[in-house]
Amino acid sequence: MSFKKVVVCGSGVLGSQIAYQTAFKGFDVEIWLRSEGSIERAKPKLERLKNIYLETLEAMKTQPEAYCRGLSDKTDLTDNEIDELKQKAIDALDSLKLTTSYEEAADDADLIIEAIAEDPEQKVAFYTELQKHMPEKTVLVTNSSTLLPSQFAEYTGRPEKYLALHFANNIWRSNTAEVMGHAGTDQKYYDQVVEFAEEIGMVPITLKKEHPAYVLNSLLVPFLSAAQMLWADDVADPEMIDLTWKLASGAPEGPFQIIDYVGLTTAYNISIMHPEANDPNSIQYKVCQKLKEKIDKGETGINAGKGFYEY
Numbered sequence: 001m002s003f004k005k006v007v008v009c010g011s012g013v014l015g016s017q018i019a020y021q022t023a024f025k026g027f028d029v030e031i032w033l034r035s036e037g038s039i040e041r042a043k044p045k046l047e048r049l050k051n052i053y054l055e056t057l058e059a060m061k062t063q064p065e066a067y068c069r070g071l072s073d074k075t076d077l078t079d080n081e082i083d084e085l086k087q088k089a090i091d092a093l094d095s096l097k098l099t100t101s102y103e104e105a106a107d108d109a110d111l112i113i114e115a116i117a118e119d120p121e122q123k124v125a126f127y128t129e130l131q132k133h134m135p136e137k138t139v140l141v142t143n144s145s146t147l148l149p150s151q152f153a154e155y156t157g158r159p160e161k162y163l164a165l166h167f168a169n170n171i172w173r174s175n176t177a178e179v180m181g182h183a184g185t186d187q188k189y190y191d192q193v194v195e196f197a198e199e200i201g202m203v204p205i206t207l208k209k210e211h212p213a214y215v216l217n218s219l220l221v222p223f224l225s226a227a228q229m230l231w232a233d234d235v236a237d238p239e240m241i242d243l244t245w246k247l248a249s250g251a252p253e254g255p256f257q258i259i260d261y262v263g264l265t266t267a268y269n270i271s272i273m274h275p276e277a278n279d280p281n282s283i284q285y286k287v288c289q290k291l292k293e294k295i296d297k298g299e300t301g302i303n304a305g306k307g308f309y310e311y
Helices: 013-024 036-059 079-095 102-106 120-130 187-199 216-232 238-249 255-262 264-271 283-296
Strands: 005-009 028-032 097-099 111-114 139-142 162-167 176-180 203-206
Touching: 005 013, 005 102, 013 028, 013 036, 013 079, 013 162, 028 102, 036 079, 036 097, 102 120, 111 120, 120 139, 139 187, 162 187, 176 187, 187 203, 216 238, 216 255, 216 264, 216 283, 238 255, 255 264, 264 283
Parallel strands: 005 028, 005 111, 028 097, 111 139, 139 162, 176 203
Antiparallel strands: 162 176
């Protein structure tokens, strides 16, 4: 392992998954959160992930289709090997540390993964404070889904050790990790992050240059945006749009089910960056307003128990 202590900043949909998966793979993991309230909200998410891992692993004993690539490289695990992985899933939750202290989180950190809100102002403020506490050795990555590392490199205090490491949702199953540097990223640290991605069971998707929305979201965001515009323009309800996509394409999930997994807050933060988001006559404006209405009611997605669907 090139890294030993890993810190994940933020425990949203992906932050909690990244932290849990990294602990599951045997790393010393700490989660930094803004407040004690955030810590309390993180705990049930992590407990839920433990249960998903345990249920998935148990299913793998009798159902080959239950196999998830992020849990093991082996597809022909014995029951004893699966039970060993189940114990690792239990140990992972027990090993996670949660803190609100920059000093405690950054102390002796080899890698810090920023997974806070997709809001440039929040990220700048976070990096500006964090750089005061990181030791020289620390490599810093962002899990941003649409923003470029070059937008924030100057605020990190270590641009040569800063790059993007973007995960897909349900990382134990959809185990991709996009690695994208900026012009000032040192190849040495880029390679270390690629190695780390492999060590936690991901398939590194190595990008040759900066590109907005990376690979995954260059494909996914326009798809989800098209669905949201159909909804906002009252063409069809989310359930009907999802049904259309699933029946016509054979996909297991529709766009609004995906948005529930990703989280409506993330969808909203992406939507408000659109050039037409402030034009009351545009469909994009309507998308933002309708998402905001649901967020204000607490309907933020699967972790809240309700988004476009109830869970």
